[in-house]
Amino acid sequence: MPSSGRARSGPSWTTPGSRRPVPGRALAGVRIIDLAEVWAGPFGASLLGDMGADVVKVESFPRRSLTRPLVPDARVADGPGPVYERVTAQIQGNRNKRNVALDIRSPAGAGAFRRLLASSDVLVEGFASGSIQRAGFGWEVVRDVNPRITMISMPAWGVRGPYAGYVALGSQVEATAGHTLARGGGREVEEIPGTVATDASAPLAVVFASLLALRRRERTGRGSYIDLSHAEAFSWYLAGQLGSWTLAGRLPAATGNASPHAVPHGCYPAEREGGSARWVALAAESDRQWAGLASVLGRPEWARDGHPWASIPGRLRAREEIDREVSAWTSRRTRLEAVDELQAAGVIAAPVAEPSAMLPSPQLQARGWFHPVEQPYLGTRLLPGFLWRMEPDGARYARPSALVGEHNAEILSELGYSLADIEGLRAVHAAGERYDEETEALTSGS
Structure with a gap:
């Protein structure tokens, strides 16, 4: 069997003998x-x-x-x-x-x-x-x-x-x-x-x-x-937790779906589909987003000056009550209906999708993300x-x-x-x- 040669040196992205270029590709020849x-x-x-x-x-x-x-x-x-x-x-x-x-x-x-x-x-x-x-x-x-x-x-x-x-x-x-x-x-x-x-x-x-x-x-x-x-x-990927410990000397408490900075923040029940539970992930991280959510829920007064929920500190104190109100609203809609209404009002929201729901996703379909492969x-x-x-x-x-x-x-x-x-x-x-x-x-x- 022939012996293997030693690669030459010199400034290049590729090693001699490695080149099987696909024309125009960023890493062609590597x-x-x-x-x-x-x-x-x-x-x-x-x-x-x-x-x-x-x-x-x-x-x-x-x-x-x-x-x-x-x-x-x-x-x-x-x-x-x-x-x-x-x-x-x-x-x-x-x-x-x-x-x-x-x-x-x-x-x-x-x-x-x-x-x-x-x-x-x-x-x-x-x-x-x-x-x-x-x-x-x-x-x-x-x-x-x-x-x-x-x-x-x-x-x-x-x-x-x-x-x-x-x-x-x-x-x-x-x-x-x-x-x-x-x-x-x-x-x-x-x-x-x-x-x-x-x-x-x-x-x-x-x-x-x-x-x-x-x-x-x-x-x-x-x-x-x-x-x-x-x-x-x-x-x-855990920079917040590590930073809290190394810089502030404390670890944040495990809060599940909740956020220490925003209410509401979590997964909320939607109408069941085909006998299976369905959910909506939503959050209101600013007073503007909260105002949009309050309007969608039919309670715009919750975001007006003077209401205890109009500020982030007030909403943090009322987390459980607000979660109940949001759940009552989302549970009367399909997850896609709820998301469309919330997004139209500027509220962060997305359907909680099982993997099988990704295939018919209108977003992924429009972008042609799935590829037919033989x-x-x-x-x-x-x-x-x-x-x-x-x-x-x-x-x-x-x-x-x-x-x-x-x-x-x-x-x-x-x-x-x-x-x-x-x-x-x-x-x-x-x-x-x-x-x-x-x-x-x-x-x-x-």
């Missing part, structure tokens, strides 16, 4: 390696792919990714084909990527991965601290292979510190970052949330860090090592859109989520492997295109 699993790292890499980067997903093989089960569960969409190719989070979090399935712990797979590193610009890995080093690809090794590459390590609590090496899911990071208690409704302990905000916030940090490192490389010609802690990145085994499905819009040359679905090892031959050929070489990698299970009981047996005890 190659990203996605060596992360589940959501945060993979979706961060997808966001870079949305902007035109050539993102190569290095799929775990023969060990399956955590998001690729063999047996159907709640994560799996109905349809033909392998179960692990129909996982909803896997499909949504891995758009705009090519996929190569390698065993980077094996000598042959490690050799292929080294060649990929030599032709890439950013490596994103999301394992527990120390795992990537044990696999043979710590920063010193990666930098030696390609001095121009940037490596982003994003373990839950960062690379260093007493929690380094601890394993976690997003819910444990939220607990450590203070979110689990801060979001509570006044109870001493709050349930673990069903959605994981840390996994949704970290991808934006991946994008920012990647662009910053690429910009720095324009000046220096060298890559960077980035230690990205989920917990630290997410803590800025997904292998599932056919054409509507998938969520992009985090931002840019003109010209904005984000687009250039590729659906790829199958396991779908681009093995394509990528390995680009790296200098012949067809016989690729068959040799398959023969020793250093590369592959499917998971099954046979590949599972290869990982037992490993």
